[in-house]
Amino acid sequence: MSVSLRPIPPFYAVYILRSTISQASLYIGSTPNPPRRLKQHNGEVQGGARRTSRSKLRPWEMIGLVSGFPSMVAALKFEWAINNPHVSLHIPHESRISFGVRRRRGGRPKRPVKSLKSIAANLHLLLRMPSFARWPLAVHFFDAQFHTRWGEQVNASVDQPRPSICVYTDFGPPSSSSSSSSSMSLPPSSGSKERPWGIYALPLDYSPLEEYVRKTHILEAFEQQGNCVVCREELAPERGLYATCPNAACHSTGHVSCWSQHLLKQNKSEDDQIIPVEGHCPECRGEVNWGVMMKELSLRTRGTKEVDKLLNKRSRKRPTRAESAGEQNDE
Structure with a gap:
């Protein structure tokens, strides 16, 4: 049986x-x-x-989330744990702070x-x-209110989450925060001048990686990886897994190991x-x-269709050297 990567x-x-x-x-x-899932919970779509599904509890609002899971299975594990x-x-x-008092049959x-x-306490834990x-x-x-409960846990605990775990707040524009809380469950209306906020401002596709992917695509297409930024050995094209520094102005590439x-x-x-988890590039120090x-x-090696879509390509042809030079000058 073949495995789909x-x-x-x-x-x-x-x-x-x-x-x-x-509440x-x-x-x-x-x-x-999240936007589509909220519609499902509120009965707007199947x-x-x-x-x-009880009408006396609808509409629901999404008051917070944890993102960045590397797979559906990883998210399900965290969901079950919390x-x-x-x-x-x-x-x-x-270390437990929640206990089941009552028993099932x-x-x-x-x-x-x-x-x-x-929830805030167990999330922090x-x-x-x-x-x-x-x-x-x-x-x-x-x-x-949910963010305040989180802050109470942060202040009360000696142990803190790793600095690499980022915390973001988005309570919406002033007009939204002063209106009914149910506005959290509504997408921005067409023609509205207010910025999207909350779950409607989250990037759900690969767009945050666009410039990063564009850079590595050019390096790979023209075999410009050079030598490993760490061990200094030559990086033979298509002979291994090579990762590139994510900082915009740095083209340092090296073996994954x-x-x-x-x-x-x-x-x-x-x-x-x-x-x-994290660190600094040996070349640019970023x-x-x-x-x-x-x-x-993983996107570059396993997601050809996604990369083509991200870079607005109609085919998998390599860019011309003139296009490559122009893109590098733009950077």
Whole structure:
């Protein structure tokens, strides 16, 4: 049986829903497309979940999410862990802060009742656990109250998530924040001058990688990789996996294994690790994120159609040298 190899998906998230009718009603799920998924939960399109289908709880709003999961399976693991923090093996028993008091018929503990405080606390805890702490994740808050609960956990805890886990807030323009909270569940109206915000401002495709992919595409098309930026050995075209520095003005390329060893050596506390998280390019000294580099590499090697679409190509022909020179001059 052949295995279908696909690039790392452009976007996958675990999200938190809150009912605009009963704000104590919360739901956690995962999706590659939050706007579409919110429509499903609100009954605007087919799909959704039975637990969110009751009309007395609709409409729902998406108040926060965690993005950056490298696959659907990775997102599902995190979703299950934050939905079941009382039994998840990703959380050591001595670190648990949620416990199932009541029991099911089979004797298994029932899920504890969710609240913004408990979700924020378990979110903070899971992002510090070895299972997830090294992933290229980001936390997005679209609701000030939820963000406040997160801040309380950050201030109360001695242990913090890795600096590589970014935290973003987007509570919308002033006109939105002063209106009904249900506006969070509505996309920007056509012709509106207000900027998209919340889930409607998230890049759900590979567009954030466009310039990065364009640079590596040119280097690869004209076999301009040169020597490995770490070991200095010649990089034979199409003879291995090569990663390029993501910083715009830097064309430094190297073996994936060399990049990995270089970044791990920069963090002495990670001597027992085999996969890095972040570090600095040995050539330009700019910051590099391993997750971003691997997403670009997987897209370039496994996503020909996606790359062609991203670069607005109608065929897989190599660019001419004149086009290459023009693009490099533009940079």
